[in-house]
Amino acid sequence: MSRTAPLVVTFTVALSAMYPVAQACGDKFLMVGRGAKFQRAYASVYPGKLLIYARPSTDPKAAIRDPQVQKALRQAGHTVSVIEDWNLLEQAVKTGPVDIILVDAAEASRLQPVVAASLAHPDAMYVAFPSKQSAAADRSLNVRLKSSDRAIKYLDEVENVMKARSKHAKNS
DSSP states (O other): OOHHHHHHHOOOOOHHHOOOOOOTTTHHHHTTSSSSSSOOOOOSOOOOOOEEOOTTSOOTSSSSOOOOHHHHHHTOOEEEEEOOOOOHHHHHHHHHHOEEEEEEEHHHHHHHHHHHHHHSSOOEEEEEESSSTTHHHHHHHHHOOEEOOOOOHHHHHHHHHHHHHHHHHHOO
C-alpha cells in the first residue's frame, strides 16, 4: 500500500495538470487567439469629427488617402469624412460642427479664411508632402504630420488636438 499511494498521487497530479478544469477570470486573455485585439485597443478619450481634404491629384500612397488610416481613426471613435472637392469642403465647414480638418500644407492659404468664417472654428492639421518648396512653409505652419507617417502618428496628433480643444472648451 505504501508503494501505490505515491504512484496514485503522482498520476492524479499529472492528470490534473494536463486538463485544467477551472480557469480564473484573467486566464482567458492569456490564451492564444483570445482577448482584446491590438488593433482595437486604442480608443480616443476625446472623439471628434474630422474632415480630410484629399485632392484627386494626391498621391494614392499618401497616408491622408490611405483607407487604413481612416479606418484606424474610425475605430478609435472619431467621425471621419473624406472630401475631394474644395467647394464641398467649404460647405461642410460652414454648415456642420467640425473639430479637425486634415489638409495638405500647400492648401494653408486657401483654408485659413474658411476656418476663420466657421462658427465651430475647427483646428487645421497640415500634412507635409515631400517637395523642395514646402520645407520653409512646413516650419512656419508647425506641420507635425507627413504624408508617409503611420496611422498611430495620425491618431496621436488628432488626440493631442482634441485634448487641447476640450481644455479650451472647459475654460470658456
